[in-house]
Amino acid sequence: MDYVLQFGPVFQRFDLIWSGLLMTVQLSIVAIVAGFVIGVVFARMRTEGGAVARGIAAVYVETIRNTPFLAQLFMVTFGIPQFIALLGMPIRPAPYWLAIIALSVNLGAYITEIVRAGIDAIPRPQVEAAESLALTPTQIFLRIKLPPALAKVFPALTSQFILQMLGSSIVSVIAVQELTSAAGRIQSETFRTFETYLVVTALYFGLAFLLRAILVSIAAYAWPWRRRSAN
Amino acid sequence: MSVVKAKNISKSYNKTVVLRDISLTVESGEVLVLLGRSGSGKSTLLRCLNGLEQIQAGSVEVAGHEMIYSGEALRALRRDVGIVFQQYNLFPHMTVGENIMLAPHLVKKVPRKEMARKAREVLDKVGLLDKFDAYPDRLSGGQQQRAAIARSLAMEPKLMLFDEVTSALDPQLTGEVLAVMASLAQSGMAMVVVTHEMGFARRVADRVIFMHDGRIIEEGPPEQLFSAPSTPEFKAFLAQTD
Amino acid sequence: MRTFGFPEIVFLIEAAQWTIYLSLLTFGMGGLVGFVIAMARVSRHRVLRAVSSAYVQLFQNTPLLMQLFIVYFGLSLLGFRLPAIVAAGLALTFFASAFLGDIWRGSIEAVPRQQFEAADALALTPWQSFRHVILPQAIRLATPPTVGFFVQIVKNTSLTSIVGMTELMRGAAMMNNATMAPMNVYAIVCLIYFVICFPLSVLSRKLESRLNVGR
Numbered sequence: 001m002d003y004v005l006q007f008g009p010v011f012q013r014f015d016l017i018w019s020g021l022l023m024t025v026q027l028s029i030v031a032i033v034a035g036f037v038i039g040v041v042f043a044r045m046r047t048e049g050g051a052v053a054r055g056i057a058a059v060y061v062e063t064i065r066n067t068p069f070l071a072q073l074f075m076v077t078f079g080i081p082q083f084i085a086l087l088g089m090p091i092r093p094a095p096y097w098l099a100i101i102a103l104s105v106n107l108g109a110y111i112t113e114i115v116r117a118g119i120d121a122i123p124r125p126q127v128e129a130a131e132s133l134a135l136t137p138t139q140i141f142l143r144i145k146l147p148p149a150l151a152k153v154f155p156a157l158t159s160q161f162i163l164q165m166l167g168s169s170i171v172s173v174i175a176v177q178e179l180t181s182a183a184g185r186i187q188s189e190t191f192r193t194f195e196t197y198l199v200v201t202a203l204y205f206g207l208a209f210l211l212r213a214i215l216v217s218i219a220a221y222a223w224p225w226r227r228r229s230a231n
Numbered sequence: 232m233s234v235v236k237a238k239n240i241s242k243s244y245n246k247t248v249v250l251r252d253i254s255l256t257v258e259s260g261e262v263l264v265l266l267g268r269s270g271s272g273k274s275t276l277l278r279c280l281n282g283l284e285q286i287q288a289g290s291v292e293v294a295g296h297e298m299i300y301s302g303e304a305l306r307a308l309r310r311d312v313g314i315v316f317q318q319y320n321l322f323p324h325m326t327v328g329e330n331i332m333l334a335p336h337l338v339k340k341v342p343r344k345e346m347a348r349k350a351r352e353v354l355d356k357v358g359l360l361d362k363f364d365a366y367p368d369r370l371s372g373g374q375q376q377r378a379a380i381a382r383s384l385a386m387e388p389k390l391m392l393f394d395e396v397t398s399a400l401d402p403q404l405t406g407e408v409l410a411v412m413a414s415l416a417q418s419g420m421a422m423v424v425v426t427h428e429m430g431f432a433r434r435v436a437d438r439v440i441f442m443h444d445g446r447i448i449e450e451g452p453p454e455q456l457f458s459a460p461s462t463p464e465f466k467a468f469l470a471q472t473d
Numbered sequence: 474m475r476t477f478g479f480p481e482i483v484f485l486i487e488a489a490q491w492t493i494y495l496s497l498l499t500f501g502m503g504g505l506v507g508f509v510i511a512m513a514r515v516s517r518h519r520v521l522r523a524v525s526s527a528y529v530q531l532f533q534n535t536p537l538l539m540q541l542f543i544v545y546f547g548l549s550l551l552g553f554r555l556p557a558i559v560a561a562g563l564a565l566t567f568f569a570s571a572f573l574g575d576i577w578r579g580s581i582e583a584v585p586r587q588q589f590e591a592a593d594a595l596a597l598t599p600w601q602s603f604r605h606v607i608l609p610q611a612i613r614l615a616t617p618p619t620v621g622f623f624v625q626i627v628k629n630t631s632l633t634s635i636v637g638m639t640e641l642m643r644g645a646a647m648m649n650n651a652t653m654a655p656m657n658v659y660a661i662v663c664l665i666y667f668v669i670c671f672p673l674s675v676l677s678r679k680l681e682s683r684l685n686v687g688r
Contacts, residue, residue: 066624066670067663068631070642075663078655125319129379132281133334133386134309137302143333147324162534169536173635180538193546201539208534223324 009190010199020182021203027096027178028165028211031103035164036157038104039111044141046112047119057112064109069102070170076102077174099171107164114156118149151223158215162208169204179203232295234259234390234421235280240289242275249275250286251445257423259389262416264432264453265425267442268468273425276442277392280423281312294389310338313383314392318399320379321367327354328363331382339386353381357411373404377411384415391415393424429472433457441465481648482661488644489665491558495640496627498562503569503626510574515581525574532571538632540564545636561633569626576622580615581607617681624670624677631666641665 010017042060045053064072077098084091122145130144150157172180179200187196235257242250249272257263265273278284280293282305291298294311298304321330331350335341341349354360357377367375376396383391393412397405409428413435416422426432432439433453441449441456443464449456460466513525532540544564548555584607592602634642645662649655 062671062674063663063667066628066674067666068628068642070631070634071645071659071663071666074645074655074659078659082656123319125316126322128283129314129316129320130322131305132283132309132312132314133382134306134338135334136306136337139337143337144322148322151324166534166536169538170632172538180536183539183542194543194550197539197543197546201535201543204535204539205531 005195006192007195007199009192010186010195013186013189016182016186017179017199017203020177020179021207023176023178024165024168024180024207027099027103027168027171027176028161028207030100031107031164031168032161034100034104035107035111038108039115040146042108042112043115043119046116047145048137048141061109061112064106065113069106069167070173072106073099073102073170073174076105095171095174095176098174099168099176103164103168103171106167107160110160110164111157114153114160115146115149117156118153119145121152122148147223151219154215154219154223158212158219161215162211165207165211166204232259233257233292234261234294235423236290236292237280238290240276240279240286240291242272242279242284242286242288249445250279252289253445253447254289255440255447257390257421259421260419262422262424262435262437264436264439265423265442266427266432266439266468270444271442272445273442274394277314277394277423277425280390280392281309281314283314306338310386311389312392313386313388313390314394315376315379315383315396317395321370321375321382323367326364326366327359327370327378330367330378331385334382334386350381350385353384354378356384356414357381358407371404372400373407376400376408380408380411380415390421390423393422393426395425395427397426397428427472429457429469441468476652476654481652481658485641485644485648485658485661485665488639489641489669491638491640492627492630492666493669495558495562495565495630495633495638496623499565499569499626499630500623502562502566503573506566506570507573507577510570511577511581514574514578529571529575532568533575537564537568537629538635540568541632541636557633557636557638561630561636561638565626565629565633568629569622572622572625573619576618577611577615580611580618583614584610613684617677617684620673620677620680624673627670627673628666 042057045057046061049057077095080093080098080101084093126144127140130140135144168178169180172178172184175181183196183200187193190196233256235255237253237255240250240253241248253272253276255276265277267273275284279286279291279298282298282300285300286298293308296304296308296311298308321327322333325333328347328350331353332346335346335349336343351360351363354363357380359374359377359381362370362374362378367378370378379396380391396412397408400408405428409431412422412424412431416435424431424436436453439449439451439453439456440447441462441464443462448462449460449465456465457469460469510525510528513521514529516522541561541564544567545557545560548560548563588606588610589602592606595602597605630640631642633640634646637643641662645658648658652658
């Protein structure tokens with residue numbers, strides 16, 4: 001092997017890396033928040049809804065969880081413009097929005113299952129106690145079921161959020177200018193393919209570490225009543 | 232005025248009949264104790280009184296509310312009826328104070344300052360004023376049950392239901408809970424209590440009911456019932472528990 | 474330009490073969506390496522534990538796409554002119570071995586402490602107690618999440634299309650170019666993946682609930 005690793009050219013294009021990094025962070029945050037809201041809504045449908053609501057939620061969850069994200073991304077990328085054209089609106093959605101939609105819808109299905117498991121673990125008498133205090137179903141869901149459920153499944157949520165952030169690299173295939181795209185551009189300019197990918201991979205690793213640290217701090221702040229030794 | 236008026240109620244789970252044609256009244260200020268073996272239907276009967284269990288036949292009127300199984304009607308009824316369960320009463324993610332203030336805040340829309348004042352008042356009644364800011368996992372079982380009683384009292388109910396509230400407690404802790412219930416009875420609260428604590432039944436109950444196989448087979452003031460049981464089932468029950 | 478009809482669907486199903494081959498290959502190789510990783514994670518030697526832990530952390534906290542790119546280009550840098558399937562298989566093997574190793578370590582650790590103690594009390598050697606007492610139970614515990622992860626493997630093979638391997642997603646892209654009917658093409662593709670993955674997901678859940686009933 002007569003290849004010498006040179007990282008210099010890669011760092012010269014740090015501006016591209018930085019903007020890609022910011023875009024990845026932005027995509028991740030929006031997808032995490034949107035996916036979380038979607039997940040909670042569908043988790044409620046699955047645990048409290050009638051047959052129709054449960055059915056719709058089940059179809060959503062199973063379809064997303066049993067198909068690859070790449071295929072979902074293409075369905076969104078081709079499908080939404082066609083749908084908009086059908087409505088006769090002269091809008092051309094930017095890849096950014098298509099990526100956000102695909103990422104959020106994808107994450108939502110996984111969050112639904114995780115949150116549902118947390119809600120199912122709430123002892124029935126606790127819900128009965130809340131019902132007996134004359135709380136409405138929505139009050140019970142938001143104040144009595146959701147907080148302990150989220151605290152319980154937080155490690156699983158954290159893992160899923162990090163997976164989603166890493167998975168955002170896939171949206172590079174529809175030309176969203178995030179970190180993986182930046183890597184592609186840099187390596188095609190500098191021909192330092194291996195070094196570029198090493199640097200970018202290290203950055204993803206750093207992002208994962210950072211995201212985990214942030215989420216763990218949120219958990220410690222939001223749930224002081226959960227002692228560390230307890231599960 | 233009757234606080235509970237149950238007429239000919241029946242209830243089944245799938246094919247099993249749990250309550251057979253039961254009629255029952257409770258007057259305001261009266262303490263009624265339900266006794267019976269497990270499976271006799273006593274807990275089910277109690278839970279029918281605040282709508283946690285649905286009856287298939289008969290009528291129930293509690294605290295002036297007719298039992299209608301719709302969300303809004305049940306909530307209206309439950310504003311006037313408090314219940315304490317055997318376990319898992321308190322919400323673990325809130326302090327004791329927050330537990331108590333939750334329902335008055337959300338349901339009766341009580342303003343903040345008054346809420347905290349009332350909460351402390353009712354906590355003081357059960358002897359737990361110093362635990363206002365504690366989380367439930369820091370409390371003993373007996374303290375948790377007393378806090379649960381306080382939480383129900385904060386809604387100023389007309390009737391209190393107790394479902395074997397001391398059965399899951401260590402024996403040393405049952406005393407403090409029974410004492411709170413006794414003083415509650417003294418203060419004139421109408422209560423229906425399912426319990427195995429015979430001493431409590433003797434001392435505090437105005438009336439005792441013995442259930443067997445979904446029916447009320449003995450009914451009357453405790454001194455009378457305990458000294459002269461008329462049915463073989465109740466005789467056997469007394470022999471076992473005393 | 475072709476219309477999207479039955480022959481096109483058959484083409485996609487044939488492309489799906491490669492998806493299945495790659496998934497099985499990944500699972501097999503990844504399982505072998507994963508087993509080694511799991512053993513290292515629970516070993517008594519601190520160094521082994523640390524190294525295998527770092528290995529797992531590396532592959533769990535970086536994007537699979539990046540791992541694919543690095544292996545693909547890294548191999549060509551080293552002078553290997555290998556078919557895409559080898560590069561893809563290698564990268565997926567690393568990925569799978571890290572996750573499977575972690576799952577299996579978790580299963581071993583989930584075997585109740587008393588089992589270890591009971592085996593010791595019977596004067597079994599460490600290897601004997603592992604082979605006859607711990608391992609069977611760990612396998613029982615590991616089966617549901619392992620089946621679940623196989624579903625992940627099948628889905629993740631779709632990324633290999635990006636580095637040029639011909640499997641279902643690549644077939645779809647080719648079909649899309651030929652027919653210009655993307656919604657049809659990708660809908661069928663999703664259906665094919667669903668038909669492969671859904672039964673496995675259901676199996677994984679059934680195994681999980683049977684496990685909980687038995688305990």
